[in-house]
Amino acid sequence: MPKTIAEKIFESHLVDEPFPGTKVLRLDVVLCHEITTPIAIDDLVRRNKDRVFDSTKIKAVIDHVTPSKDSKTATQAKILRDWARRHDIPDFFDIGANGVCHALFPEKGFIRPGYTVIMGDSHTCTHGAFGAFAAGIGTTDLEVGILKGVCAFRQPKTIRFNVIGQLPTGVYAKDVILHIIGRIGVNGATDRVMEFHGDTIAAMTMDSRMALCNMAIEAGGTSGICMPDMTTVDYLWPFISDEFESKEAALAEYGKWCSDPDASYEQVIDIDVTNLEPTVTFGYKPDQVKPVTELAGTKVDQIYLGSCTNGRLEDLRIAAGILKGKKLAPHVRGILSPATPKVYQEALKEGLMEIFMEAGFCITNPTCGACLGMSNGVLAEGEVCAATTNRNFMGRMGKGGMVHLMSPATAAASAIEGVIADPRKYL
Ligand SMILES: CC(C)[C@H](C(=O)O)[C@@H](O)C(=O)O
Numbered sequence: 193m194p195k196t197i198a199e200k201i202f203e204s205h206l207v208d209e210p211f212p213g214t215k216v217l218r219l220d221v222v223l224c225h226e227i228t229t230p231i232a233i234d235d236l237v238r239r240n241k242d243r244v245f246d247s248t249k250i251k252a253v254i255d256h257v258t259p260s261k262d263s264k265t266a267t268q269a270k271i272l273r274d275w276a277r278r279h280d281i282p283d284f285f286d287i288g289a290n291g292v293c294h295a296l297f298p299e300k301g302f303i304r305p306g307y308t309v310i311m312g313d314s315h316t317c318t319h320g321a322f323g324a325f326a327a328g329i330g331t332t333d334l335e336v337g338i339l340k341g342v343c344a345f346r347q348p349k350t351i352r353f354n355v356i357g358q359l360p361t362g363v364y365a366k367d368v369i370l371h372i373i374g375r376i377g378v379n380g381a382t383d384r385v386m387e388f389h390g391d392t393i394a395a396m397t398m399d400s401r402m403a404l405c406n407m408a409i410e411a412g413g414t415s416g417i418c419m420p421d422m423t424t425v426d427y428l429w430p431f432i433s434d435e436f437e438s439k440e441a442a443l444a445e446y447g448k449w450c451s452d453p454d455a456s457y458e459q460v461i462d463i464d465v466t467n468l469e470p471t472v473t474f475g476y477k478p479d480q481v482k483p484v485t486e487l488a489g490t491k492v493d494q495i496y497l498g499s500c501t502n503g504r505l506e507d508l509r510i511a512a513g514i515l516k517g518k519k520l521a522p523h524v525r526g527i528l529s530p531a532t533p534k535v536y537q538e539a540l541k542e543g544l545m546e547i548f549m550e551a552g553f554c555i556t557n558p559t560c561g562a563c564l565g566m567s568n569g570v571l572a573e574g575e576v577c578a579a580t581t582n583r584n585f586m587g588r589m590g591k592g593g594m595v596h597l598m599s600p601a602t603a604a605a606s607a608i609e610g611v612i613a614d615p616r617k618y619l
Pocket residue numbers: 227228256312313314315328564
């Protein structure tokens with residue numbers, strides 16, 4: 193019987209089916225950060241179950257608030273740090289080596305096609321860019337995952353998105369996903385896998401595919417998934433070259449995880465991007481989107497470049513390309529949080545950081561930072577931020593603050609003008 197990628201992954205990882213439709217899957221990796229994991233750790237300790245199923249399959253990072261800003265966040269970091277040391281978790285990333293989880297873990301080669309991945313974080317769907325089934329889960333599931341290396345899921349239904357056409361100049365993966373969310377709504381894919389196909393996706397880099405899959409959850413999606421292809425293999429090659437004789441051999445193996453051409457879907461949605469415009473949110477829900485031309489001129493106080501959506505090297509290159517030789521508008525603050533130390537270093541080497549600094553940006557260490565309004569750029573009441581992040585909920589970046597989600601290009605153009613601006617005139 194033809195199968196979708198999620199069906200193949202479910203079948204190959206099935207451990208138990210305690211109730212019809214509820215599948216207990218073996219986990220390939222359990223990812224952890226310092227906001228949600230300490231709650232699970234404390235509970236496991238309290239119940240005398242302070243164990244881990246396999247320390248090599250657990251990856252942990254302090255990323256949300258780092259360096260810690262107060263006693264509470266310092267304690268959260270300490271609980272995670274002590275736990276990682278206690279259990280000899282080899283892949284633990286502390287200050288100096290840390291970065292935003294959904295950028296750092298793929299960059300380290302921890303995610304592979306066909307994997308099952310969980311994390312106590314809603315943007316875990318990002319990792320589906322590699323052809324993995326990756327889902328954000330709650331504390332109880334995280335505890336079970338840490339302890340037993342399994343997680344129970346309902347067999348998800350899949351919505352297939354056929355994305356076709358060449359992206360116009362100034363239009364990126366972020367615009368595509370904002371457009372999709374705008375079209376199907378914040379509940380449009382609730383409890384569904386969002387499968388991305390088509391020549392537009394095939395032409396995307398892994399950085400772009402991660403930006404795309406990252407926001408599946410903003411439409412309610414459990415996981416966003418792209419089919420593994422040569423782009424996936426190229427990205428992973430430094431980590432897998434010992435396992436395969438050639439890239440073609442790796443592709444042959446990973447290609448097994450692609451959905452069968454005649455697999456059945458709950459829904460198929462066709463998206464032609466040929467005439468897509470740079471897209472920006474205007475409200476407090478990620479599905480409230482408009483073409484940038486309709487929002488151009490909206491005054492902003494802060495520009496934020498970063499996050500697990502758009503804090504990768506490709507994003508910094510795009511923004512720097514627009515900002516080169518230009519300055520921030522006088523009334524605007526610019527904050528850049530590179531997603532990982534590697535992104536930071538590469539951007540330095542390429543001269544991108546100089547461009548940002550010359551433009552007047554403040555560059556922070558790699559962190560979630562302002563994205564969730566906990567540090568490094570919280571907005572004051574009534575302030576407006578043009579952000580490359582993924583959530584515009586009321587108060588997300590600070591009480592009474594307003595967030596407009598957009599691509600790094602649109603954010604860079606807005607930085608120059610001090611109002612939401614169309615990036616196409618700079619390209
Ligand atoms: C802190 C964490 C639980 C949260 C999430 O799961 O999404 C955060 O990453 C966010 O983006 O709001």
